[in-house]
Amino acid sequence: MLLASDLPETLRHAITALPVRDGAIRFACRSDLAPDGRLGDTYLIVAESRLLVVSQAGGRWVTHHDLALADISTVTIDPLVGSSALMATVAGRPRRLLRFTYAGSKDFSRAVELLQGLIGRDARPDAWLPSIRTEQAQETERAARTVHFRTLRRLWMFCVPHWHKLVVALLITSAGSLLDLLPPYLTKVLVDDVLKIPARFGLLMPLVLALAAARIGNTVISIVSGRLTSALGDLFAYDARTALLRVLQRLQLRYFDTHQTGGVVARVSRDARSIHHFWIDFAPQCLQQSLLVLGMGGVLFAMNWRLAALVLIPIPLIVIASVKIESHLAWYYGKSWDKWALFYARVTDALSGIKVVKIFAQEDRQTAQLQEDSYKVYEAERHIHARSRTVRPILAFIVATGGLLIWWSGGQQVQDGTMTLGTLMAFFGYLGMFYGPVQYLTSMADWVPEMMTAISRTFEVIDSTPEVYDPPGAVPMPHLTGRVEFRDVTFGYEAHRPVLQTLTLAVEPGETIGLVGHSGAGKSTLIKLLCRFYDVTDGQILIDGVDIRRMRLVDLRSQIGYVEQDPFLFAGTVAENIAFGKPDATREELIEAAIVANAHEFIVKLTDGYDTLVGERGGRLSGGERQRIVIARAILHNPRILILDEPTSSLDLETEKKIQEALGRLMEGRTTFAIAHRLSTLRDADRLIVLERGRPVELGTHEELLERRGVYYRLVQLHRDVSSVVAVEG
Amino acid sequence: MQLDDPLPSSFLDPARVRLTRVPDVPPVLTVDGQTYEDVRVRLAFPLSDERKYVAFFDADDAYIGMIIDVTALDAQSQQVVDDELRWRYFTPRIVRINRMWSKSDRSYLDVETDRGATTIAFKGIRDHIAEIAPGRIVITDDHGNRYEIRDVHHLDRRSRRLIRAVV
Structure with missing residues (x-):
């Protein structure tokens, strides 16, 4: 990422000849590939409201593209082999702006991010300019740190x-x-x-x-x-x-x-x-x-x-x-x-x-x-x-x-x-x-x-950046009601490759939302954003009307419960595992949580009861038992918002029933996001949201979506076919 | 989501729980006038709480219920529970360590316990000796038998030194 002062002198002169002023350069980015595909410098320059692509040919600066930002609807990176291309959509058609080798990936990702901000609806002021400066300064400092x-x-x-x-x-x-x-x-x-x-x-x-x-x-x-x-x-x-x-x-x-x-x-x-x-x-x-x-x-x-x-x-x-x-x-x-x-x-x-x-x-x-x-x-x-x-x-x-x-x-x-x-x-x-x-x-x-x-x-x-649990000015929210709202949420692990796009969804307190979609559709990503493991690239997630980025992280996380697909038990006793989110819980509370989770009976039957040491990954317990301990953990934690990642594999009927029961008790009165695989969970959810390649495509109850005969209908059909095949083979 | 079974009540009222027995036969439990024969008694926290959180199971090993504190029961029932617990849980307490040595891949501990002297043999220290609470050590031998050091600080100096070399 370059600033005006970093550009070659001759280039700056060349630009001054164009209808933009030198001082108006917002930022620039250097590619190491010339337009003819040979190694050489090409510059992406964003000045005032124009985007320029300039390279040197025979000692002279040649302008290859000169576009008004207003004419560009999106800017993306198209990954090629050995290099990538910067693409812009102009008048509904993709336009190839320039190519760059992988060395430029980071700079151009950042450039795309900045450009999106400039051409998007919320054209931001020039406030990001100093941030580029500090970024550069930090990098230099990092190099010096080896001393x-x-x-x-x-x-x-x-x-x-x-x-x-x-x-x-x-x-x-x-x-x-x-x-x-x-x-x-x-x-x-x-x-x-x-x-x-x-x-x-x-x-x-x-x-x-x-x-x-x-x-x-x-x-x-x-x-x-x-x-x-x-x-x-x-x-x-x-x-x-x-x-x-x-x-x-x-x-x-x-x-x-x-x-x-x-x-x-x-x-x-x-x-x-x-x-x-x-x-x-x-x-x-x-x-x-x-x-x-x-x-x-x-x-x-x-x-x-x-x-x-x-x-x-x-x-x-x-x-x-x-x-x-x-x-x-x-x-x-x-x-x-x-x-x-x-x-x-x-x-x-x-x-x-x-x-x-x-x-x-x-x-x-x-x-x-x-x-x-x-x-x-x-x-x-x-x-x-x-x-x-x-x-x-x-x-x-x-x-x-x-x-x-x-x-x-x-x-x-x-x-x-x-x-x-x-x-x-x-x-x-x-x-x-x-x-x-x-x-x-x-x-x-x-x-x-x-x-x-x-x-x-x-x-x-x-020295690496830790999570900020309590930034200055964060809003303390010790008691959530559990109203969750996604507003135009867009997110990508790399800025130019969104995994979730313009997701909007309002969830009432106590409502159960089933998340449906093929793997890679963005279900887990949505959950990670809600837990604030990552911050949204664009849009907002609000809980009780407050942007989660402004909430105290500790208040957010302590009121979210997570029952994961592959239940993770820490090395320690069963009791310690149940009390993980509430270490000061009394034994009575612990036992009550286990009873609600249908775990108490099998735990007491273990030789060491609640004192049983569970090894790494809880190897000594069966999958169903681990699941129920994790549910007990979530119950004791008493979260306002519950995230449920259902296991894809089925357990035996008896265990399944016990887990279903336990989950039902857990979900009662809590806002629940369930990544559902079981038909029963889907049927019981208040609403289902169907995701496809990061975009919400259908929203409604199980019955409504079946009637619509769309994506959800096909998914359920597929699921039924698979089940019947298994049933026949079994 | 529908619940098929109502939630079992968490704890039994000790005033309504009675245990009786005849020698050499599992005890009889009466809860609120309902009688269960051949009852099994288990501890929920056998290692960390030996007289609290006692669970009862019927002859088919189905869960009946649990009381929080044994001392809240009447004297006779308390006696029965204590007898039952002694019957189920056998863990000799080590009072002295005489010698500690290893030969090939086995380790040996020559100890005196509250139930007599013995030699504990096991393979691999990490999996067999555990300090489950500060000063409290449980040793499991190759057969799965358990021995316990209640409080390392109550051992004599030499025994303490020996055991502290491994845990």
Whole structure:
């Protein structure tokens, strides 16, 4: 999406020559396909009340289309193969405006949306212009977000509440580092003063004891600081997981449309663990090692600055090598992460679909498929390790050259008598402690990129837009009567492809509406809009006269009950499942709801009664039993508006009867939307609405619609034929 | 939508419920003057509430009704209900864990319970040990027998440590 200022200078000049002014450009959109089908720029420009399509040919700008917006009745996108076409209906005939490759899909969808707004009946003012600006700004910002610094700042936020504990851990860790300085110094005294000839035996014992004390003190401090920092790390990781979980529950349903559940699971488990790693392994170590580098460096210079200077020679090499490697490896870590996420997603898929796999006897093929994904993980990991395992010994070698320099130069100084042997030995002692941390800090190059990738991905989820439950100015509506009105509702998951079109329907409180239509007709979409899982593209949904976008989401959702086609039970007890929408329900209320749902008797007969644990997806209960638990859940929830998605599969007669009874009691006095498959439900509904390809085609009672002999009549006939075929075969 | 069956009344009035029995025979229940023989007694919340929400079923295992609180019954009926519940629900309570070990894929717990000492054997910890409420642990062995730790905090230190290593 472009603004006037983004257009090429020459183009703007060209436009000024046309009968529109430069400043009047509302927006523009660039396609990467020229009208002749070659790759090249074509611009869609909407200026004042005109729509222009312009491209460059032989250094000149050529106008291909120049239409008045008033002449255009609709603008659509026609998906082709490898590209899409922007179409406009002019005087009842489709007109091909331009083509664009998939790279332009997003921009042109947005353009169509804006154009629809301009040519539609409710021509909006130019208010959307700033919104384009912010969109662009957000995108740029998102790109900048990959910078590790931001991630670090976010990580820091997690420690702010625990800063005092952090300070204690810091102090103890620094004390440990200081204590590390002692042993090499004692070694120097030991060599120079005690072991010299003639030897002074009296000092040997105290010095060895002092060495032992230093070692013991060091051990104690390592234990204490280790426990302290890792406890803090666990705490931070827990906080991060909590933040992540909270966000996941609040994410818009749209997020789950575009992300596989398995991939999300990988984020929660693997990536949140990386935050754990950061705080447990990385942060304390990094701190301690940095302190050591500084401390040792200081001591080395104090002891013999000329030797110390030699020590520093390999360091620039180490740093340069590390930085180079880090940026190189980051790519491989990103790849490895993707392969892991794919693998997790596939395994999750395969396991949740295990019944299907077994019924089709496709275990081997599934295994082979998973093995292939697993192999990709292997390959990605192998590439990383091959590189890091090559780099590390080379770095170690560079470090070792430092030692060689000391032997040569320090050895000469001892021979000259300008330095004692003890000092040289102490020097080597400190040197070992100096290069160790330096090497550690360099080995960070190995895993810091991986960790940072994972951590920033976690934040990416945490930062994504959650559902707004209570926007400022939302209307609180704690008690609905249940009057529902759809006014010219149009909706598409992608703006240019509507799934529901101009649906208008008014439902009285307590009325039961049956939704009828082929699959894909828009029944479920209508329900999703009513629950506000998605917002309408155009039109309004009103409950008790208020647009649901202006209602408090919590008031809306808490008064809608949903009995889904495939009843979902959470892992937990039967009682917890029934009380899901009303956790503070008393046991009496719970039992009463179960009785109304015809579920009480079978529940009490279970070994553990209401305390029975139902596994994942409620596997231990039959379909009819799960259905009734879900109905009890809805009854206890006591919604004003009920959504009923009837299962297509039939159960045995007895169970069926019990469920019908339970549903009848549930629907009493509530506004009900039923996606109906059973003839009995259809017959009992107050009115039926028949949808076909997103449009309402018939509305009336069962009898009225049968008499009309239209779409509904054919659907029922079909249903009867199928039933009779089944009956004959059965 | 038409309802074929009227809604069953939710709870029985304990004042109108009486249970009697002769030894070794299932009890007889009288509700509002109507008598049911060979009654079965079940708990609606056997794990979380052992003296409340008691349901009665007739000889054909059809639901009769439920009382909320056993203590609202007369003393004799209370006794019958308690006996029946003890008859139906057998869950030894673990008072001490002596040893815990595993061999190949089986885990073993050497325990003392309120009904005597035994060794519990099971395969896979996750499916067999569950903390159903904070401090309350139910262990199911390979045969489906159940053992219970009422409150982990009431165990001795060593037993507590052993069980806390797995749950």
